[in-house]
Amino acid sequence: MLARSPVALLGLALIAAIGVIAVLAPVLPLPSPSATSILDSYLPPSAEHWFGTDALGRDVLSRTLWGARSSLAIGLGIVVIGMVLGVSLGLAAAEAAGTLFEELAMRLVDIFAAIPVLIWAIAVVGIVGTGATQIGPVSLSNEAKLVLLVGILFFPGIARITYGLALAELTQEYVDARRLQGTGSAAILFGDVLPNILSPLLVQASVLVGIGIIIEASLSFVGLGVQPPMPSWGSMLADSKQTVFSGEYWLSLFPGLAIFLSVIGFNLLGDGLRDLFDPRRRTRLPKGAA
Amino acid sequence: MDPLLQIEDLEVRFGTFHAVRGVSLTLARGEKLAIIGESGSGKSVTALSVMRLLDGAARTSGRIALQGAEVLDLPAPALRRLRGRQVAMVFQDPMTSLNPVFPVGRQIGDVLAAHTDLPRAARRARAVELLRQVGIREAERCLTLHPHELSGGMRQRVMIALAIACDPALLIADEPTTALDVTVQEQITRLLVDLCRARGIGLLFISHNLDLVGEFADRIAVMHEGRIVEIGEAAQVMGAPQAEYTRRLLAAIPRIGLPGEGRLPDTPVVLETRAVSRAYPRARSAVARLWDRRQVQALRPSDLQVHAGQVLGIVGESGSGKSTLARLLIGLDQPTGGNVLLQGASLKPRNRTERRALSRRIQLVFQGSQASLNPRKTIRRALSEAMQALPRPERRSPEALMALVRLDPGLLDRYPHQLSGGQRQRVGIARALATSPEILIADEPTSALDVSVQKEIIELLQSLQRDLGMTMIVISHDLGLIGTICDRVLVMRAGAIVETGEARQVLTHPATDYTRALLESLPKGLAGRARFASPA
Numbered sequence: 001m002l003a004r005s006p007v008a009l010l011g012l013a014l015i016a017a018i019g020v021i022a023v024l025a026p027v028l029p030l031p032s033p034s035a036t037s038i039l040d041s042y043l044p045p046s047a048e049h050w051f052g053t054d055a056l057g058r059d060v061l062s063r064t065l066w067g068a069r070s071s072l073a074i075g076l077g078i079v080v081i082g083m084v085l086g087v088s089l090g091l092a093a094a095e096a097a098g099t100l101f102e103e104l105a106m107r108l109v110d111i112f113a114a115i116p117v118l119i120w121a122i123a124v125v126g127i128v129g130t131g132a133t134q135i136g137p138v139s140l141s142n143e144a145k146l147v148l149l150v151g152i153l154f155f156p157g158i159a160r161i162t163y164g165l166a167l168a169e170l171t172q173e174y175v176d177a178r179r180l181q182g183t184g185s186a187a188i189l190f191g192d193v194l195p196n197i198l199s200p201l202l203v204q205a206s207v208l209v210g211i212g213i214i215i216e217a218s219l220s221f222v223g224l225g226v227q228p229p230m231p232s233w234g235s236m237l238a239d240s241k242q243t244v245f246s247g248e249y250w251l252s253l254f255p256g257l258a259i260f261l262s263v264i265g266f267n268l269l270g271d272g273l274r275d276l277f278d279p280r281r282r283t284r285l286p287k288g289a290a
Numbered sequence: 291m292d293p294l295l296q297i298e299d300l301e302v303r304f305g306t307f308h309a310v311r312g313v314s315l316t317l318a319r320g321e322k323l324a325i326i327g328e329s330g331s332g333k334s335v336t337a338l339s340v341m342r343l344l345d346g347a348a349r350t351s352g353r354i355a356l357q358g359a360e361v362l363d364l365p366a367p368a369l370r371r372l373r374g375r376q377v378a379m380v381f382q383d384p385m386t387s388l389n390p391v392f393p394v395g396r397q398i399g400d401v402l403a404a405h406t407d408l409p410r411a412a413r414r415a416r417a418v419e420l421l422r423q424v425g426i427r428e429a430e431r432c433l434t435l436h437p438h439e440l441s442g443g444m445r446q447r448v449m450i451a452l453a454i455a456c457d458p459a460l461l462i463a464d465e466p467t468t469a470l471d472v473t474v475q476e477q478i479t480r481l482l483v484d485l486c487r488a489r490g491i492g493l494l495f496i497s498h499n500l501d502l503v504g505e506f507a508d509r510i511a512v513m514h515e516g517r518i519v520e521i522g523e524a525a526q527v528m529g530a531p532q533a534e535y536t537r538r539l540l541a542a543i544p545r546i547g548l549p550g551e552g553r554l555p556d557t558p559v560v561l562e563t564r565a566v567s568r569a570y571p572r573a574r575s576a577v578a579r580l581w582d583r584r585q586v587q588a589l590r591p592s593d594l595q596v597h598a599g600q601v602l603g604i605v606g607e608s609g610s611g612k613s614t615l616a617r618l619l620i621g622l623d624q625p626t627g628g629n630v631l632l633q634g635a636s637l638k639p640r641n642r643t644e645r646r647a648l649s650r651r652i653q654l655v656f657q658g659s660q661a662s663l664n665p666r667k668t669i670r671r672a673l674s675e676a677m678q679a680l681p682r683p684e685r686r687s688p689e690a691l692m693a694l695v696r697l698d699p700g701l702l703d704r705y706p707h708q709l710s711g712g713q714r715q716r717v718g719i720a721r722a723l724a725t726s727p728e729i730l731i732a733d734e735p736t737s738a739l740d741v742s743v744q745k746e747i748i749e750l751l752q753s754l755q756r757d758l759g760m761t762m763i764v765i766s767h768d769l770g771l772i773g774t775i776c777d778r779v780l781v782m783r784a785g786a787i788v789e790t791g792e793a794r795q796v797l798t799h800p801a802t803d804y805t806r807a808l809l810e811s812l813p814k815g816l817a818g819r820a821r822f823a824s825p826a
Binding site (some may be wrong): 021069099100102104172173174177178179180181182183184192195196 | 575
């Protein structure tokens with residue numbers, strides 16, 4: 001099916017390439033991303049260090065590839081949390097149409113939608129601090145905290161889309177037929193309604209992963225995201241801010257390019273999927289000829 | 291004299307789909323020609339080609355001449371002048387063919403501005419005049435209304451006013467009354483015919499309803515699979531059809547049969563309602579309802595009784611409350627007043643166990659449109675799920691259910707979109723019968739189907755009802771269907787039951803004016819020509 005949309009295919013290829021790199025980073029013949037060597041600091045790109053080295057003599061290629069791991073993991077994690085919360089709440093609200101629960105759920109969505117993501121993340125991470133947090137018996141790493149905190153803010157958009165689509169789908173006759181069989185609400189919502197409204201949700205999700213990657217980079221840039229020594233594109237950019245105008249272009253170019261390519265990959269995939277799923281883009285027959 | 295419209299060897303292809311295969315026809319000035327066909331016959335595509343309204347995917351060849359102009363070769367500016375001034379079109383659904391955001395007056399004004407050089411004030415006067423001509427009494431007020439504030443019939447009148455605004459020589463009406471109630475259908479058809487007669491407009495009337503066009507058309511063309519299988523004088527096509535297909539179509543039209551003599555046996559009442567009513571709050575949201583307590587009464591307190599083993603027909607036009615009643619009878623919705631009693635006990639299921647128990651006693655057959663089956667599930671899965679309320683040993687195989695509705699079990703692994711409309715509806719019936727219910731409710735079981743398929747489904751329902759000894763309730767706007775299969779009839783209007791009785795009695799000697807009006811507005815084919823013979 002993807003073959004019909006070159007745009008989606010290009011996006012998918014980009015994401016797949018980055019994904020493969022992220023998975024294979026530990027086995028690739030690369031120097032350790034955290035191995036320092038003061039003597040080798042600020043080396044320009046060469047046969048030995050393809051992307052050059054940074055202030056501590058760490059290999060930028062290795063750090064960029066390892067950075068893909070945290071970027072993708074956090075970007076995807078945020079969206080998974082947002083999807084789970086948003087889809088559940090959206091479906092439940094649609095099923096409860098006309099009740100107080102519907103009203104409360106959708107107003108809750110409005111409240112969360114009004115919170116600016118970055119400011120919220122900076123504020124909350126600022127309060128609970130970076131590094132692992134102990135909540136009772138559970139220890140949350142900084143990355144897990146990020147995924148949870150930002151994921152919560154991703155659910156309103158998904159909840160609204162799910163709610164609108166589900167409201168329309170619930171009026172279909174086959175849903176009534178299922179109710180007449182004595183099937184419970186949850187089985188109807190997840191077994192019948194969700195598969196029929198999944199396409200637009202996947203489009204939204206793939207675009208949101210791109211936004212999630214940018215948020216991770218932004219937070220790491222201000223030091224609240226991925227913590228050293230683990231490399232991240234955002235923190236690499238932050239480290240390179242003194243050298244932007246002094247000639248060591250490779251320090252900012254490669255992580256910046258990595259962010260650019262992965263975000264554009266997810267956006268292209270989203271655009272392509274939307275075109276594929278959009279019934280108006282399929283060849284139509286006029287009424288009467290169907 | 292040249293004909294008004296001449297079509298020669300028209301061919302239309304969409305990719306590999308050959309929609310129109312060599313259609314030739316002529317239409318004289320002031321003539322009323324009807325094109326009859328089922329879905330996919332190419333009748334609408336033919337009509338749209340005359341306006342060059344097909345989208346870019348269509349490959350068209352042949353010749354269409356309209357008052358001497360070669361329509362298929364016209365450059366865009368000439369085509370725009372042709373549309374509206376020489377040919378105008380009325381579509382099936384006036385809700386979607388009028389722009390919902392502009393008032394009626396502006397939409398008529400726009401058409402006049404595009405095709406005439408009338409000044410603003412004159413355009414308004416002309417709009418009022420047009421609305422009066424299509425029978426809208428409060429024309430001045432109508433100018434300021436938006437489409438959603440008008441009834442379906444009024445919207446179609448506005449569409450017709452738009453179409454005749456620039457005095458076209460040809461009017462194409464594509465199923466103009468299909469979305470309308472039967473009493474409104476008669477008025478709109480009459481309006482179209484009278485207008486065309488008075489102004490000498492040629493009328494190309496596309497329809498699936500032979501009985502309807504038989505009342506007024508000069509000539510009828512019957513289309514099947516992209517070809518005209520028969521064309522001729524209406525009396526000839528309807529009275530002495532030459533083509534096998536035309537004969538089949540004529541035989542398939544559901545007409546009120548002559549119900550057998552003799553009293554219906556007095557069987558016990560299985561399902562009844564006691565002063566059952568349903569009101570909906572006007573405000574949709576729970577919060578808005580805190581201060582807006584207004585209600586819409588969809589069903590006024592109604593009493594009805596369904597006798598075991600009999601078929602009860604519920605007839606009504608849109609908004610009559612018949613679907614609300616159906617949902618209450620089957621427990622999909624709960625009444626706001628009164629009770630529904632199934633063999634004397636309240637129907638309301640309190641939990642899932644009761645819901646499942648109920649599902650084994652009473653089931654529903656839907657319209658049979660695409661929406662009645664989940665598009666993501668195979669037929670096998672849909673039928674298996676329908677049996678989940680049964681204990682395992684009682685479950686039948688999906689193959690057995692398919693055999694019951696006379697469908698090839700080879701279709702079990704297909705998806706709904708791979709079935710024809712008739713096959714889909716048979717699956718819908720099989721699904722409802724999966725739990726061997728005592729009572730079957732069919733809500734508009736044929737309204738989404740072609741005429742020839744309707745007949746098959748009606749016959750299937752009839753034979754199943756007889757063989758399984760089921761009690762059946764058929765809900766429909768179609769008196770022909772009701773008159774064919776029902777023992778008793780209940781007529782509804784505006785949320786209330788206006789008449790009830792044995793079918794024979796109600797359909798031959800109606801007690802109320804409304805039922806009489808319903809029966810009279812039913813299209814009657816050639817027999818109905820008298821009422822169109824002269825202007826009203």
